[in-house]
Amino acid sequence: MSTTGSGPGTRPPTIADVARVAGVSRTTVSHALNGLGKVDPRTRERIKQVASELGYRPNLRAQRLRRGEAKAIALASSMPFAVAGGPSRLGFYMEVAAAAAESALLHDYALVLVPPVQSGSALYSVDIDGAIVVEPDAEDPAVAALKERGLPYVTLGRPVSPAEDVPYVDLRGGLVAELLLAHLHEQGARRPALLIGSGQRHSAVDARAAYERVAEEHGWEPLVATAPEAGGEQAGYERCAALLAEHPGIDAVCAMVDAFAVGAVRAVRDSGRAVPDDVMVVTRYDGLRARTCEPPLTAVDLHLDRAAADAVTLLLGRLRGSEDRASEGHGDDDRAGGDTGTGTGALVTTVPEPRVIARASSLRGTAGAGT
CATH class of the missing domain: 1.10.260.40 (lambda repressor-like DNA-binding domains)
Incomplete structure (x- = not known):
């Protein structure tokens, strides 16, 4: 029997x-x-x-042992939770993680989520085949750990280190800043300030370059301030309060980190001004902070679900030993795979054009939201 x-x-x-x-x-x-x-x-x-x-x-475990594969990839970043997740743990990093996990599972890979605060050390102990590094900083500890282990990786966001030549998903940091600044200009801003993280992530580097271009075009006095990412909302509050004291004519703050933007709203109010009538506030990431702030923050749809899926595709292409295959099938669905002419020679996938979600923090005398 x-x-x-x-x-x-x-x-x-x-x-x-x-x-x-x-x-x-x-x-x-x-x-x-x-x-x-x-x-x-x-x-x-x-x-x-x-x-x-x-x-x-x-027996999947036996198969993996025979092939020398973990069938797992990591999501890592050096961004502190103060800006990547916040008290809710439902910020930028977790939105990327949810989309990446779903995409990885479709390809029979598990996603290992490495807490940002431990990204350097934790990557030495997890059994993975490769990793996606979210918005790496210059001399990024997560990248350093992956290189030391000899593991392939791709980045979500343009790597800023000159020596980096890895596939990445372009989050179009410069265009995002330009769209926010154009919106502020349309709403009457004539002396906007830029508030960015003090590191060298592409979102800060590209935003600064875009702001300087737009300021020159409109004849604005360039006002760029930085704050440490680890300081989160309080760092944004303190830096914005100092900006308003030093430059009382500021009529808008483009705070690229959403935690900074929430702090900026509080600083504006504590200075005796109103948002948006006296000072408008906008931010980059359309997440929980932006939607629940009072007033709700104008932000940008970065297409993070698409970006995360594309990052998984790029990484699996590296794992298969053929980066060209990573961009197959993107031709007709707005996922423009291929070299964007950055001069690095790296394979680049570009997300669809970002879209400003206009809300009460920057709408002067306008009912409703959305552009």
Whole structure:
């Protein structure tokens, strides 16, 4: 009497059971079910049918050990939780993580979420095949750890280190800043200030360059302030309060970090001014902070779900040893894969054009929201 099956007291079917019923060797079963070797197509189909009828499920752990694969990728960043997640743990980083995990699972990979505050050290201990680094800083500790381990990686956001030549998803940091500044100008801003993180992430570097271009175009006095990311909302509050004291004519603050923007709103109010009538406030990321701030913050749809999925595709392309395959299938769905002419030679995927979500923090005398 057979002991295989799914009822009480039965054992799960093994590869030997499949081989016995199909009348082939265990090696042939292994090759047929894993797409290896030269197995006659009719034999392959018969083996798959027998495996299905018996309820055979491969031992994934054994497969991974044989192949030397973890079938897992990591999501890592050096951004502190004060800006990446905040008290709710539902910020920028977690939105990327949710989309990346879903995309990875579709390709039979698990996603390992490495807490940003431990990204450098934790990457030495997790069993992974590669990683996605979110918005790396210059001399990024997560990148350094991956390089030391010899693991492939891609980045979500343009890497700023000159020596970096890895595939990345372009989050179009300069365009995002230009769109926010254009919105402020349309709403009457004539002396806007830029508030960015004090590091060298692309979102800060590209925003500064864009702001300086737009300021020159409109004849604005350039006012750029920085604050430490680890300080979160309080750092944004303190830096904005100092800005308003030093330059009382400021009529708008473009705070690229959403935690800074929430702090800026509080600083404006504590200075005796009103948002948006006296000082408008806008931010980059359309997340929970932007939507629940009072007033709600004008922000930008960065298409993070698409960006995260594209980052997974780029990384899997590296793991397969062919970066060109990472951009296949993107031609007709707004995912512009390929070299964007950055001069680095790296494979670049560009997200669809970002869109400003206009809200009460910057709408002067205008009902409703959205542009």
